[in-house]
Amino acid sequence: MKTNFVEELKWRGMLQDIMPGTEDLLNKEMVTGYIGFDPTSDSLGIGNMVQIMTLLHFQKAGHKPIALVGGATGMVGDPSGKSAERNLLDEATLNHNIACQKKQLEKFLDFNAGANSAEIVNNYDWFKGFSFLEFIRDVGKHISVNYMMAKDSVKNRLENGMSFTEFSYQLVQGYDFYYLWKNKGIKLQMGGSDQWGNIVTGTELIRRKASGEAFALTTPLIKKADGTKFGKTEGGNVWLDRAKTSPYKFYQFWLNASDEDVKNYIRIFTLFTKEEIEKLEAEHATAPHLRTLQKTLAKDITIRVHSEADYNAAIEASQILFSGTLEDLAKLSEELFLDIFDGVPQFEISKKEIETGVPVIDLLAEKTQVFPSKGEARKMIQGGGVLVNKSKVEDLELKVSASHLINNKYILVQKGKKNYFVIKAN
Numbered sequence: 001m002k003t004n005f006v007e008e009l010k011w012r013g014m015l016q017d018i019m020p021g022t023e024d025l026l027n028k029e030m031v032t033g034y035i036g037f038d039p040t041s042d043s044l045g046i047g048n049m050v051q052i053m054t055l056l057h058f059q060k061a062g063h064k065p066i067a068l069v070g071g072a073t074g075m076v077g078d079p080s081g082k083s084a085e086r087n088l089l090d091e092a093t094l095n096h097n098i099a100c101q102k103k104q105l106e107k108f109l110d111f112n113a114g115a116n117s118a119e120i121v122n123n124y125d126w127f128k129g130f131s132f133l134e135f136i137r138d139v140g141k142h143i144s145v146n147y148m149m150a151k152d153s154v155k156n157r158l159e160n161g162m163s164f165t166e167f168s169y170q171l172v173q174g175y176d177f178y179y180l181w182k183n184k185g186i187k188l189q190m191g192g193s194d195q196w197g198n199i200v201t202g203t204e205l206i207r208r209k210a211s212g213e214a215f216a217l218t219t220p221l222i223k224k225a226d227g228t229k230f231g232k233t234e235g236g237n238v239w240l241d242r243a244k245t246s247p248y249k250f251y252q253f254w255l256n257a258s259d260e261d262v263k264n265y266i267r268i269f270t271l272f273t274k275e276e277i278e279k280l281e282a283e284h285a286t287a288p289h290l291r292t293l294q295k296t297l298a299k300d301i302t303i304r305v306h307s308e309a310d311y312n313a314a315i316e317a318s319q320i321l322f323s324g325t326l327e328d329l330a331k332l333s334e335e336l337f338l339d340i341f342d343g344v345p346q347f348e349i350s351k352k353e354i355e356t357g358v359p360v361i362d363l364l365a366e367k368t369q370v371f372p373s374k375g376e377a378r379k380m381i382q383g384g385g386v387l388v389n390k391s392k393v394e395d396l397e398l399k400v401s402a403s404h405l406i407n408n409k410y411i412l413v414q415k416g417k418k419n420y421f422v423i424k425a426n
Helices: 005-011 022-028 046-060 091-105 132-138 145-149 152-158 169-184 193-210 247-255 259-268 274-286 292-305 308-323 326-331 334-340 351-356 360-367 374-382
Strands: 032-037 064-069 119-122 188-192 215-219 346-349 386-388 410-415 419-425
Touching: 005 022, 005 046, 005 215, 022 188, 022 215, 032 046, 032 169, 046 064, 046 188, 046 215, 046 259, 064 091, 064 169, 091 119, 145 152, 145 193, 152 193, 169 193, 188 193, 193 215, 247 292, 247 308, 247 334, 259 274, 259 292, 274 292, 292 308, 308 334, 346 351, 346 360, 360 374, 360 386, 374 386
Parallel strands: 032 064, 032 188, 064 119, 188 215, 346 419
Antiparallel strands: 386 410, 410 419
């Protein structure tokens, strides 16, 4: 069942700007449209997921999606929304990054759908043989400096200085649109709202250079309710590549979304229908403490980006954190154990000492700084507030030994309900 693309974006809160005539064109025929992706990393991040989902909705509406991976523009850098110039990448690095991103895009878009199969193009293919003199003669003469200076992406940077390389970026991106319009019949470019200026430079170039017509559409930039940047945690970007962001941490990112944010996220990042989402919202409203929206979103997106097995492992790991036993902890791989307790204070102790046995109070207040003094450690153990490897410490004379080591290396200490510490035996 084909959907109405513009209507779909509207109710999901994914439509910012749209050029007049765009919706009429989309309702009239199968349109080929594209979005550009920045290849400065070997993985896409969840910030890119908005554009991936836009292309996915575009394809579900019966149109043909093209993902442009910017092998040429990645060598230049896009100034839009940036406060500083990017590092330029060499060709070998770019090619590696592009190959990795292609694999990720293939998880979401259908590349075997017949007439509206997805495609990936690389703008290096048409820029590699384009000389500078040809470019300024065939492209530069059609767009005035006044027109380029009026763009927000340029105006916002002029005060602190801007290189000619970055100033000319909108011409390069504009030529991408012209090239794809002329050679692939692409009539629509989409992107984040920070790309509006660059996109309409493309439509203007098509109009001035070839008297042609092309269209533009953008999505809003996601802002979190607390004002912090979407797609980042204290540890940095949240990536689609499991080697950069583990499935457990990926799952936790969505699970920890605020009630205010999750209402936007579930519309943007899932394929649930409006009716399904409204039903989930009603369920969530009756019992917010159950976090129905967060759990549903985290499950859906973790399975689509990673796998059902990864989702199940994340659930199991989460349960171990709150109600697991030593046996449960022992089942965890070292990687998953460290993922679960990433960011908690860590201490080190000699493995030889552990093998001979260390009195628990000495371990907590002398060998490590879990407690500032032996007196405080003793008092909290007597009050039942100390757990070692998920077992309550009831014996003040307990000796912690090699039998306590998880993965033959770690001891997990819990002080009160929420304070965890990892002691590593080296």
